[in-house]
Amino acid sequence: MRRVKIGFVSELFDGPHATPKKTDSGPVFLGISTLNNGRLDLSSVEHLSEDDFPRWTKRILPSEGDVLFSYETRIGQVALMQAGLRCCLGRRMALLRPKSDELSSQYFVYYYLSPSFQEYLRCRTIHGCTVDRISLTDFPEFEISIPPIFVQKSIAHILGSLDDKIALNRRINQTLEAMAQAQFQSWFVDFDPVKAKQQILEAGGTAREAELAAMQIISGKDPRQLKTFQQTQPQQYAELEHTAKLFPNRLVESELGLVPEGWExxxxxxxxxxxxxxxxxxxxxxxxxxxxxxxxxxxxxxxxxxxxxxxxxxxxxxxxxxxxxxxxxxxxxxxxxxxxxxxxxxxxxxxxxxxxxxxxxxxxxxxxxxxxxxxxxxxxxxxxxxxxxxxxxxxxxxxxxxxxxxxxxxxxxxSARFEMGMKPLFDEMLVRQKENSSLIETRDSLLPKLLSGEIDVSSLEINS
Missing domain, CATH: 3.90.220.20 (DNA methylase specificity domains)
Known part of the structure; x- marks a missing residue:
């Protein structure tokens, strides 16, 4: 383990000190809000035009393996630049490009997030009248502790494996919640099953035809698929049929607009x-x-x-x-x-x-x-x-x-039928959130021990 100045093992680049004109699509303009505990959160991003992109990447074009961090307001936040993302730096954001034979990008991100370095950043923070900041002029002089590069990669591999599992659980939960929200939207916002029934009845159709229309809406199946479903899975078909019968046949006026009859x-x-x-x-x-x-x-x-x-x-x-x-x-x-x-x-x-x-x-x-x-x-x-x-x-x-x-x-x-369908989704989300809580606790307890060398990983073999 040796102590080195950050500027000795990397290059530092400052982002633009202004904001480009926003567009609906195009390259991504990375704001400091995208920095999320070592990873980029791209769930809500802004874009700039292709014409403006060269100007905003004149200083530096972010590439895979770069380390992005905020030097104003969100002090302590950092993220690893991912592959395949065309983007430019935002205001109050800097980029560090490690020398690959001296410093592992992933290792540095975990080092940056460690309690000891976070405390060091707090001590070096300059408290201004409007925002807090760390000096980019001084940043290359900050010292860090680094083991040999192969040990850095081993440490990053261990911690990264935990983070990968955490990220996977979050993506699965996002999908599960999206499924729940889609059904909620159909049943209780757009009133699709009720509208399907009402449309058939107003056109002179029978109650059975109205019920079948609601069943198609609820299941997402066309008449042919619904017939096959009845033959191959009769029990589930009966449950679907029962669910369709629960919905009213029409919308009625209320103080807040049209609602299904009997709802309030x-x-x-x-x-x-x-x-x-x-x-x-x-x-x-x-x-x-x-x-x-x-x-x-x-x-x-x-x-x-x-x-x-x-x-x-x-x-x-x-x-x-x-x-x-x-x-x-x-x-x-x-x-x-x-x-x-x-x-x-x-x-x-x-x-x-x-x-x-x-x-x-x-x-x-x-x-x-x-x-x-x-x-x-x-x-x-x-x-x-x-x-x-x-x-x-x-x-x-x-x-x-x-x-x-x-x-x-x-x-x-x-309501009871909806809750019955939602329970497995929410139960699964809870299981994955609890697993993530345990994984995060494990990662955070390992982090300082790995960085200090208390846990020796020098003999660990990892695949490149």
Whole structure:
């Protein structure tokens, strides 16, 4: 293990100090928000034109293996440049290109994310009037510890394998949630099964023909496929037939527009016990904790980093603080909704926990005919701009607004059938989230031990 200056084993490049004109398609303009704990998050990116691309890559064209990091505002965030991505750097972003025979890109990313280097960055952060920053002039002089290159690659391989599994689980969960949202959209937003029935009946068709039309919509099968389905899987066909019968035959007028007959909009406070979290005084550090024996305290940041379920939180509150400040305890399987600053983040609790005052809790009451999965999908698709008339929805929404939100409540039979179909999807998402929580804990505990040499991997053989 040797100590070297970053500038000795890599080249450093600064990004542009302006923003190009945005386009709907074309090369990707990487903002610092795409940097996500070692990987690029391209779920929401901006583009620039092909004509402007040469100008914005004049300083440097990012290529596979480059290390991207933020030197302003999001200090400590870093990502490895992936293959096949045509992009340019955004503002407040720099690029480090390691010398391949001296420094492994993957190793450096993990080194950058290590607690010791993150603390070093905090110590070197310059606190300005508007933003915090680290000096790019000084950055090449920062020192890091590096073992021989083959050891670096072994360390990166071990940690990267864990991250690959974490990423795979996240992609699978995104697919599962997309499937759930598609069915929710069809049944409870577009009312496709009801419209299919109504259209047949208005055209003079029979009740059976209307029912078959709904079955086609629900199953995604045409008449020929439906006939085959009946012959080859009679039990599943009977279940589909039963589901189609549960939907009303027509849409009727309501105060909020057309809805299926027998369904209604209800105020959120009628179907759920709604509470708001609380934050003890921030200047009194004794109330806050990271001790696993204390109570998890959810923030909007935690909700943004979770999936459908919130399992881990960055901070906890002591039992003493919960009692002193009367912080509301949130039961397991409660729906959380952020309604201040960042509006519309949704997650389901997996155990008793707490939250800050920017998060509302929806604990469905015993009389409610809808389930947590339904409410999760409803709030994920809700138009929060409808809640306020100010220019900033984040300041327009308050606890009273949340309690008065309208929720579409279908008949209990339709709701029960929907929940039955959703349960396997949500159960699978929860299993994968819990596995990721365990994988992340393993990776984070291995990281400092591998980087320090406490765990010796010099004899590990990896395939190139």
């Amino acid at each position: 909009y209800q105020r959120a406070e009628k179907i759920a016990d709604i509470g708001i979290g609380k934050t003890p005084p921030r200047n009194e550090s004794q109330w806050f904790s990271t001790n696993s024996n204390d109570i998890k305290w959810a923030s909007i940041r935690d909700m943004g980093e979770s999936g459908a379920y919130i399992i881990d939180t960055h901070e906890r509150l002591t039992t003493a603080s919960v009692e002193k400040f009367n912080v509301r305890r949130i039961p397991q399987n409660t729906l959380l909704l952020s309604f201040k600053m960042t509006v519309g983040r949704v997650a389901i609790t997996t155990e008793e926990m707490l939250s800050n005052e920017a998060i509302a809790h929806f604990n469905l009451n015993a009389k409610s005919s809808i389930g947590t999965e339904y409410l999760y999908l409803y709030l994920k698709s809700f138009d929060y701009n409808s809640l306020g008339s100010t220019s900033s929805i984040a300041t327009a929404v308050n606890s009273k607004t949340i309690k008065e939100m309208t929720v579409l409540v279908p008949t209990s039979s339709v």
